[in-house]
Amino acid sequence: MSENQVIIFDTTLRDGEQSPGASMTREEKLRIARALEKMRVDVIEAGFAMASPGDFESVKSIAGHIKDSVICSLARALDADIDRAAEALKPANSARIHTFIATSPIHMQYKLRMTPEQVIDQAVHAVKRVRNHVEDVEFSCEDAGRSELDFLCRIIEAAINAGAKTINIPDTVGYAIPHQFSETISQLLNRIPNADKAVFSVHCHNDLGLAVANSIAAVANGARQVECTINGLGERAGNASLEEIVMAIKTRHDLLNVDTKVDTTQIVPTSRLVSSITGFSVQPNKAIVGANAFAHEAGIHQDGVLKHRETYEIMRAEDVGWNANKMVLGKHSGRNAFRARLVELGIEFESDAELAVAFGKFKELADKKHEIYDEDLQALVSDTQHSELVENYRLVSLEAYSKTGETPIAHVTLEIDGSEQTASEQGDGPVDAIFKAIEKMACSNANLQLYSVNAITGGTDSQGEVTVRLERDGRIVNGSGADTDIVIASAKAYINALNLITSDAYRAHPQAADV
Ligand SMILES: CC(=O)SCCNC(=O)CCNC(=O)[C@H](O)C(C)(C)COP(=O)(O)OP(=O)(O)OC[C@H]1O[C@@H](n2cnc3c(N)ncnc32)[C@H](O)[C@@H]1OP(=O)(O)O
């Protein structure tokens, strides 16, 4: 292995599963292990064989099916744990046993109730026991982040002499700070006489939100294995997230000068798999795999990205498994992104003035809705492009009232040929009452043939698009109206149909009447 390669040790199936509520079945673990293998993760910690018969079977099953990654089981520094791990790993192509014991004063005194000398003896015994089963021994100093440096040097030297090939330095409770943690790694590598006989690894927790920063600081100072989990799943605030570690190493190769073997295009599919199996959703602003990680809504950013992607992106969405980056149209978007999206949808404006009108309507809509979808744009543009239509009827205001047990009533004010009129009507529902009130003023004698409502997009803040079909003297028109308020959308659609059916242009070209 090149000295510039960082081994990616995934512990989603062991430490990730220790996250309360994240327990997985054997089949689920196997699916995730297959995804990790496809991603070319070097080592998969498949479980803790001693923990339960189910975990034993999971480790065994993964060991039997996964051939391209090393399969590992955790074991306390106890013969029974180590033998159980070895049993579960029998079917593996390449097996590793990861044995550990706590080395911090607080853990040794209160949890293990052992002296430091006893802990060293037990660690050495455990490493030797593992060596009776497999060559590939990993030894961890649990709570190394709060352990004394001199003691770490002593126990690690002894563990390497006993046959440990990987020495893991966990920051078990997420206590470390990057510059301090990197100093610890440097000191260990410099002071332990046989340090060159083992790969130094780190395993950081995220209690202070520093798991990735600490891991990267350690890599910069000589650590060559990082233990991490998909989506940062793990005990309490989680472990260092695999996707962040791998992409930091890839993106800042200029600074770190190391590589991993990971196929980064598998990151997003694997993240989704872990999220769907555990039910732990990924927050939208999560680095790399969050829904917004490659999305831009701000007009200035969108403009920059459209002109030159790297102005606001340090990675390519496609490199981590997204289809592409995303321009989200919303209230912070600008004209350039608006126009670009419309061009993609095959919609072009004849003049800048027409674009300006549509953009104005878009901003009004964006103030009411979180996100504007393609269907919203299509409805909005079709509204704008029919604006050459002579508007004999214009909605000024409406009020609709409905209450259980009472007949709905609507008060509508229209501008008809320039002057305002108001009418009130009752109906079977608020929409029926509105249509009756409009008809009372318009006296179009048109027949309502169709009324349909579509939620343009999902969510209760979605725009409703209403279609109203009117017929008069054999002429049929479809009017449409869109609004976040479905009752207003209905009135707009009816009035649009009235304008169409009374328009000379449409009278001259009846085939244009369907919009
Ligand atoms: C930092 C980490 O993530 S460490 C891994 C944590 N993961 C887990 O604990 C998940 C799986 N664990 C389990 O299923 C159970 O705890 C088991 C099966 C391992 C052990 O269960 P039990 O035998 O009932 O013991 P229990 O969990 O109550 O206590 C742990 C015992 O292990 C001892 N112990 C803890 N770590 C080690 C170690 N590395 N080496 C040796 N003994 C240890 C404790 O001192 C305690 O011993 P005691 O019973 O003599 O006081």
Ligand SMILES: CC(C)C(=O)C(=O)O
């Ligand atoms: C078992 C060890 C490596 C661990 O998970 C930790 O210390 O956090």
Ligand SMILES: [Mg+2]
């Ligand atoms: Mg851990």
